[in-house]
Amino acid sequence: GENVEQHPSTLSVQEGDSAVIKCTYSDSASNYFPWYKQELGKGPQLIIDIRSNVGEKKDQRIAVTLNKTAKHFSLHITETQPEDSAVYFCGGDSNYQLIWGAGTKLIIKP
Amino acid sequence: EADIYQTPRYLVIGTGKKITLECSQTMGHDKMYWYQQDPGMELHLIHYSYGVNSTEKGDLSSESTVSRIRTEHFPLTLESARPSHTSQYLCASSKTPGTGGSGYTFGSGTRLTVV
Numbered sequence: 001g002e003n004v005e006q007h008p009s010t011l012s013v014q015e016g017d018s019a020v021i022k023c024t025y026s027d028s029a030s031n032y033f034p035w036y037k038q039e040l041g042k043g044p045q046l047i048i049d050i051r052s053n054v055g056e057k058k059d060q061r062i063a064v065t066l067n068k069t070a071k072h073f074s075l076h077i078t079e080t081q082p083e084d085s086a087v088y089f090c091g092g093d094s095n096y097q098l099i100w101g102a103g104t105k106l107i108i109k110p
Numbered sequence: 111e112a113d114i115y116q117t118p119r120y121l122v123i124g125t126g127k128k129i130t131l132e133c134s135q136t137m138g139h140d141k142m143y144w145y146q147q148d149p150g151m152e153l154h155l156i157h158y159s160y161g162v163n164s165t166e167k168g169d170l171s172s173e174s175t176v177s178r179i180r181t182e183h184f185p186l187t188l189e190s191a192r193p194s195h196t197s198q199y200l201c202a203s204s205k206t207p208g209t210g211g212s213g214y215t216f217g218s219g220t221r222l223t224v225v
Contacts, residue, residue, distance in 0.1 A: 034213050038150075043200050043216030087150045096141070096206065098214060100153045 002027040002094030005012060006101025014109050019080055021104045023090035024072040032093040035075045037086045038103075043090055048075070080108050113137045116201050116217035123191050123224055130187045131220045132203035142184040143214065145200040146170060151199070159184055191224045198222070 001027040013026045025033070031052035036044035050057045050064045050073065057064050066073040077084055085108045091098040114135040116144040122200050123129055135142070144157040157170030159178040173195075184203075188195055198221050 032212070043202075043218050045216070046213045049213055089153065097158070102152045103150070105150060
Protein backbone atom coordinates (compact mmCIF):
# COMPACT_ATOMS: atom_id res chain seq x y z
CA GLY A 1 0.00 0.00 0.00
CA GLU A 2 0.88 3.67 -0.18
CA ASN A 3 3.19 5.31 2.37
CA VAL A 4 3.62 9.10 2.42
CA GLU A 5 6.46 10.76 4.31
CA GLN A 6 6.49 14.51 4.94
CA HIS A 7 9.38 16.79 5.94
CA PRO A 8 10.11 18.85 7.90
CA SER A 9 7.76 18.44 10.85
CA THR A 10 8.26 22.10 11.79
CA LEU A 11 9.39 24.95 9.55
CA SER A 12 10.08 28.48 10.74
CA VAL A 13 10.63 31.22 8.13
CA GLN A 14 10.88 34.99 8.18
CA GLU A 15 7.87 36.85 6.87
CA GLY A 16 8.38 37.55 3.18
CA ASP A 17 10.69 34.58 2.63
CA SER A 18 9.76 31.36 0.82
CA ALA A 19 8.76 28.06 2.43
CA VAL A 20 9.13 24.59 0.93
CA ILE A 21 7.58 21.40 2.30
CA LYS A 22 8.45 18.03 0.77
CA CYS A 23 6.65 14.70 0.58
CA THR A 24 7.70 11.34 -0.79
CA TYR A 25 5.41 8.47 -1.69
CA SER A 26 5.92 4.76 -2.27
CA ASP A 27 3.14 3.62 -4.62
CA SER A 28 4.05 4.27 -8.25
CA ALA A 29 0.36 3.81 -9.14
CA SER A 30 -0.62 6.94 -7.17
CA ASN A 31 -1.64 9.79 -9.44
CA TYR A 32 -3.35 12.41 -7.27
CA PHE A 33 -1.49 14.55 -4.73
CA PRO A 34 -3.32 17.24 -2.75
CA TRP A 35 -2.08 19.72 -0.16
CA TYR A 36 -4.24 20.80 2.75
CA LYS A 37 -3.91 23.68 5.19
CA GLN A 38 -5.27 23.37 8.73
CA GLU A 39 -5.67 26.48 10.83
CA LEU A 40 -6.14 26.33 14.59
CA GLY A 41 -9.53 24.99 15.57
CA LYS A 42 -10.58 24.17 12.00
CA GLY A 43 -10.66 21.18 9.70
CA PRO A 44 -8.07 20.85 6.90
CA GLN A 45 -8.86 22.73 3.69
CA LEU A 46 -7.61 21.90 0.20
CA ILE A 47 -5.26 24.60 -1.07
CA ILE A 48 -3.78 23.02 -4.20
CA ASP A 49 -3.53 19.62 -5.86
CA ILE A 50 -1.70 18.02 -8.76
CA ARG A 51 -2.22 14.97 -10.92
CA SER A 52 0.53 12.75 -12.26
CA ASN A 53 0.25 13.97 -15.84
CA VAL A 54 1.39 17.47 -14.74
CA GLY A 55 4.80 18.47 -13.40
CA GLU A 56 3.91 21.80 -11.81
CA LYS A 57 0.86 23.82 -10.85
CA LYS A 58 0.66 27.37 -9.51
CA ASP A 59 -2.03 29.41 -7.79
CA GLN A 60 -0.87 32.90 -6.87
CA ARG A 61 1.73 32.51 -4.09
CA ILE A 62 1.52 28.74 -3.84
CA ALA A 63 2.83 26.09 -6.21
CA VAL A 64 3.22 22.34 -6.22
CA THR A 65 5.86 20.39 -8.14
CA LEU A 66 5.83 16.67 -8.84
CA ASN A 67 8.70 14.38 -9.77
CA LYS A 68 7.17 11.03 -10.68
CA THR A 69 10.50 9.35 -11.32
CA ALA A 70 11.79 10.19 -7.85
CA LYS A 71 8.30 9.83 -6.31
CA HIS A 72 8.31 13.12 -4.51
CA PHE A 73 6.27 16.31 -4.58
CA SER A 74 6.70 19.67 -2.90
CA LEU A 75 4.64 22.65 -1.78
CA HIS A 76 6.19 26.06 -2.38
CA ILE A 77 4.87 29.22 -0.71
CA THR A 78 6.45 32.50 -1.80
CA GLU A 79 6.34 35.88 -0.03
CA THR A 80 5.05 34.27 3.16
CA GLN A 81 2.57 36.21 5.28
CA PRO A 82 1.39 35.80 8.88
CA GLU A 83 -1.83 34.14 7.69
CA ASP A 84 0.24 31.32 6.16
CA SER A 85 0.97 30.08 9.70
CA ALA A 86 -0.79 26.71 9.96
CA VAL A 87 -0.25 22.97 9.76
CA TYR A 88 0.08 21.64 6.20
CA PHE A 89 -0.67 18.05 5.15
CA CYS A 90 0.22 16.32 1.90
CA GLY A 91 -1.65 13.31 0.58
CA GLY A 92 -1.32 10.59 -2.05
CA ASP A 93 -4.14 8.48 -3.41
CA SER A 94 -4.24 4.72 -3.07
CA ASN A 95 -7.27 2.57 -3.90
CA TYR A 96 -9.47 5.69 -4.04
CA GLN A 97 -8.42 6.72 -0.54
CA LEU A 98 -5.97 9.44 0.49
CA ILE A 99 -2.92 8.47 2.54
CA TRP A 100 -1.65 11.41 4.57
CA GLY A 101 1.74 12.74 5.51
CA ALA A 102 2.34 13.47 9.20
CA GLY A 103 1.99 17.24 8.77
CA THR A 104 4.29 20.28 8.86
CA LYS A 105 3.79 23.13 11.28
CA LEU A 106 4.71 26.33 9.44
CA ILE A 107 5.64 29.31 11.61
CA ILE A 108 5.98 32.76 10.06
CA LYS A 109 8.27 35.01 12.10
CA PRO A 110 7.54 38.77 12.00
CA GLU B 111 -19.99 28.12 3.55
CA ALA B 112 -19.55 24.59 4.91
CA ASP B 113 -21.05 21.71 2.96
CA ILE B 114 -20.18 19.21 5.67
CA TYR B 115 -21.45 19.75 9.17
CA GLN B 116 -20.31 18.30 12.45
CA THR B 117 -22.12 18.63 15.76
CA PRO B 118 -21.40 19.32 18.49
CA ARG B 119 -18.28 21.49 18.06
CA TYR B 120 -17.23 20.92 21.67
CA LEU B 121 -18.33 18.22 24.11
CA VAL B 122 -17.29 17.56 27.69
CA ILE B 123 -18.69 14.33 29.05
CA GLY B 124 -18.19 12.00 31.99
CA THR B 125 -16.52 8.60 31.85
CA GLY B 126 -18.86 5.77 30.93
CA LYS B 127 -21.37 7.88 29.02
CA LYS B 128 -22.59 6.96 25.54
CA ILE B 129 -22.12 9.66 22.93
CA THR B 130 -22.85 10.12 19.25
CA LEU B 131 -20.96 12.57 17.09
CA GLU B 132 -22.97 13.76 14.11
CA CYS B 133 -21.72 14.35 10.58
CA SER B 134 -23.82 15.36 7.59
CA GLN B 135 -22.90 16.48 4.08
CA THR B 136 -25.02 18.08 1.39
CA MET B 137 -22.75 17.38 -1.59
CA GLY B 138 -24.06 13.91 -2.45
CA HIS B 139 -20.61 12.40 -1.87
CA ASP B 140 -20.62 8.61 -1.69
CA LYS B 141 -17.48 8.26 0.44
CA MET B 142 -17.24 9.44 4.05
CA TYR B 143 -14.50 9.18 6.66
CA TRP B 144 -13.85 9.69 10.36
CA TYR B 145 -10.42 10.76 11.60
CA GLN B 146 -9.05 11.16 15.10
CA GLN B 147 -6.52 13.95 15.51
CA ASP B 148 -4.75 15.46 18.48
CA PRO B 149 -4.46 19.22 17.76
CA GLY B 150 -1.97 19.90 14.95
CA MET B 151 -0.88 16.29 14.83
CA GLU B 152 -1.30 13.38 12.39
CA LEU B 153 -4.65 12.36 10.93
CA HIS B 154 -5.60 8.83 12.01
CA LEU B 155 -8.33 7.09 10.02
CA ILE B 156 -10.74 5.28 12.34
CA HIS B 157 -13.72 4.49 10.06
CA TYR B 158 -14.80 4.92 6.46
CA SER B 159 -17.73 4.22 4.22
CA TYR B 160 -17.95 3.85 0.46
CA GLY B 161 -21.72 4.16 0.37
CA VAL B 162 -25.00 3.33 2.07
CA ASN B 163 -24.76 0.22 4.28
CA SER B 164 -21.00 0.08 3.76
CA THR B 165 -18.67 0.67 6.73
CA GLU B 166 -15.07 -0.33 7.33
CA LYS B 167 -12.55 0.13 10.14
CA GLY B 168 -9.52 2.27 9.48
CA ASP B 169 -5.90 1.97 10.47
CA LEU B 170 -6.30 3.17 14.04
CA SER B 171 -7.95 0.77 16.42
CA SER B 172 -11.02 2.42 17.86
CA GLU B 173 -13.75 1.45 20.29
CA SER B 174 -16.26 3.50 18.33
CA THR B 175 -18.83 2.33 15.79
CA VAL B 176 -20.39 4.00 12.76
CA SER B 177 -23.45 3.60 10.59
CA ARG B 178 -24.37 4.73 7.07
CA ILE B 179 -28.11 4.43 6.57
CA ARG B 180 -28.38 7.54 4.40
CA THR B 181 -25.87 8.92 1.92
CA GLU B 182 -25.65 12.27 3.67
CA HIS B 183 -25.33 11.07 7.27
CA PHE B 184 -22.40 9.25 8.95
CA PRO B 185 -22.65 9.32 12.76
CA LEU B 186 -19.95 7.97 15.08
CA THR B 187 -20.90 6.41 18.42
CA LEU B 188 -18.86 5.69 21.54
CA GLU B 189 -20.75 3.26 23.77
CA SER B 190 -18.73 4.05 26.89
CA ALA B 191 -16.49 7.12 26.82
CA ARG B 192 -13.08 7.01 28.53
CA PRO B 193 -10.45 9.71 29.14
CA SER B 194 -8.29 8.08 26.44
CA HIS B 195 -10.99 9.08 23.92
CA THR B 196 -10.24 12.75 24.53
CA SER B 197 -9.27 14.12 21.13
CA GLN B 198 -10.55 15.96 18.07
CA TYR B 199 -12.74 13.99 15.66
CA LEU B 200 -12.86 15.09 12.03
CA CYS B 201 -15.40 13.95 9.47
CA ALA B 202 -14.67 14.15 5.73
CA SER B 203 -16.33 13.20 2.46
CA SER B 204 -15.31 12.70 -1.16
CA LYS B 205 -16.84 11.59 -4.41
CA THR B 206 -15.76 8.64 -6.50
CA PRO B 207 -13.62 10.12 -9.25
CA GLY B 208 -13.73 9.07 -12.86
CA THR B 209 -10.04 8.25 -12.75
CA GLY B 210 -7.38 8.65 -10.09
CA GLY B 211 -7.98 10.21 -6.70
CA SER B 212 -10.27 12.92 -5.45
CA GLY B 213 -9.97 15.57 -2.79
CA TYR B 214 -11.72 15.42 0.56
CA THR B 215 -13.96 18.04 2.15
CA PHE B 216 -13.53 18.19 5.92
CA GLY B 217 -15.90 19.34 8.61
CA SER B 218 -14.79 21.70 11.38
CA GLY B 219 -14.40 18.86 13.86
CA THR B 220 -15.73 17.91 17.29
CA ARG B 221 -13.41 18.51 20.22
CA LEU B 222 -14.23 15.78 22.77
CA THR B 223 -13.08 15.85 26.37
CA VAL B 224 -13.88 12.91 28.63
CA VAL B 225 -13.49 13.63 32.34
